[in-house]
Every structure is written in structure tokens, then in C-alpha cells.
Amino acid sequence: MPENQRADARRNYARILAVAEEEVASQGAAASLEQIARTAGVGSATVRRHFPTRRALLEAVSKERIEALRVRARDLTGRDDSRHALLEWLDEVVAYCVSVRGLAAALAYDADPVHDNACSAVLEEAAGPLLHRAAQDGAVAPDVTVADLIMLIVGITLATEHHPDPAAQAERLFRLAVAGLSPRS
Known part of the structure; x- marks a missing residue:
């Protein structure tokens, strides 16, 4: 304003x-x-x-929460276990998206590339150092982007929105995505 x-x-x-x-x-x-x-x-x-636009309204409504996630990413950057730091932050993004109806929609990418997505842009910038460090340490594939991770979280959140226990289901699906489909050895 x-x-x-x-x-x-x-x-x-x-x-x-x-x-x-x-x-x-x-x-x-x-x-x-x-x-x-x-x-x-x-x-x-x-x-x-x-x-x-509806997106402008959702971005304004989500601004405080997005700022808290930005600060949290900064706080986690530099931790010894870079994979754990990244996953801890992503867990918090999943929890926010599940608990705050409308946040996943604010983070979703529009088909219209002309209009920026301010919420996702802030999170991409904030999580960049976390992801970069995890990739440097070999804890994450080097071609993974923050945008990929945000889209994954948005998809999981939107898919579980009407589940009887959306938080538990979103957490389960996120863990499955992180671990992959292969059985643990």
C-alpha cells in the first residue's frame, strides 16, 4: 500500500x-x-x-507467513547438515500450506508468465542458499530447483486439501517424494 x-x-x-x-x-x-x-x-x-486479481489478494493475505518462511530459511542456512536444514524448511512450508487455506494457491504458478508470483519469488530467493548448499554437499541432485520443490509442495497441498487429515496426508506424501519409491535398503 x-x-x-x-x-x-x-x-x-x-x-x-x-x-x-x-x-x-x-x-x-x-x-x-x-x-x-x-x-x-x-x-x-x-x-x-x-x-x-485474486492472486494479488492471496499474496497480500499470505505476506506475513511468507516473510516468516523467508526468515526461517535464513536462520537454517549454514547448518552443518545441509540436507536436514533444507528438509526442515520444506517441512515448515508444507505445514504452512496445509494450515493456511489459500497459501498453496498463492504459491502456484500461473499459466500467464507475464505476471510474477511474488510469494514464490520470495521463497525461491530465501531457499536458494539452502538448496545450493545441499546440492554442493551432494545431499540433493544438482538439477533440482527451488521452483521444483515449491511446485511439488503446492501439488501435494492441493491434492490433500479435502482429505480427512490433510496435514498427516501431506506430510506422508512429502516424505514419500523425498525418499522416492524405492524400498529402504
Whole structure:
């Protein structure tokens, strides 16, 4: 939200964002923009002026959580066991995505490459050093990218969203993806 906006525009933005956080938490990424506008006491044009796309709204709602994951990646960088540090961070991303409805949708890549995905961009930048170190140590294949890992997590989260225990199922599938399909020797 630009600092030079009028006070009423800043208040509207804050009110819309607060209502959107509640709606996305209860309804997920498909939360009704019209319902958000009604609850916030503004018109849908006001919502669209502040958040021109659903993705922009989801990114704004997810901003704090994404920042916490960015800080956590920085804190884990440099640990002795680089694979464990990367997996610990990825576990936290999975847990966030499962517990915060709408976050996986905010991280998903759009078919429209013209528009950046701010949430994924922040996570890619934050996790880059973790992944680089794990690849240097031979703990991760050198061709794996953070974008690959985010897409994997998004897919798992969206696939388990309606499971009776989405957190447990997402964790199980993530562990399966990390371990691979081969039996343990």
C-alpha cells in the first residue's frame, strides 16, 4: 500500500485485507471477493482497485507467513547438515500450506508468465542458499530447483486439501517424494 494514498484509502485497504484474511482462512483461495467487499463495507470496485486479481489478494493475505518462511530459511542456512536444514524448511512450508487455506494457491504458478508470483519469488530467493548448499554437499541432485520443490509442495497441498487429515496426508506424501519409491535398503 503506497504511503502517499489518502487516509480513507489506507483504512479501506487495511479493512479489506483483515476481512480477506478471515475469508481465505475459512473458505480457501476461492473466497468470494463480493463477500469480502460486503463484510468490509466497501464496493467490489474498491476491492478490485486495491487487489486487481485474486492472486494479488492471496499474496497480500499470505505476506506475513511468507516473510516468516523467508526468515526461517535464513536462520537454517549454514547448518552443518545441509540436507536436514533444507528438509526442515520444506517441512515448515508444507505445514504452512496445509494450515493456511489459500497459501498453496498463492504459491502456484500461473499459466500467464507475464505476471510474477511474488510469494514464490520470495521463497525461491530465501531457499536458494539452502538448496545450493545441499546440492554442493551432494545431499540433493544438482538439477533440482527451488521452483521444483515449491511446485511439488503446492501439488501435494492441493491434492490433500479435502482429505480427512490433510496435514498427516501431506506430510506422508512429502516424505514419500523425498525418499522416492524405492524400498529402504
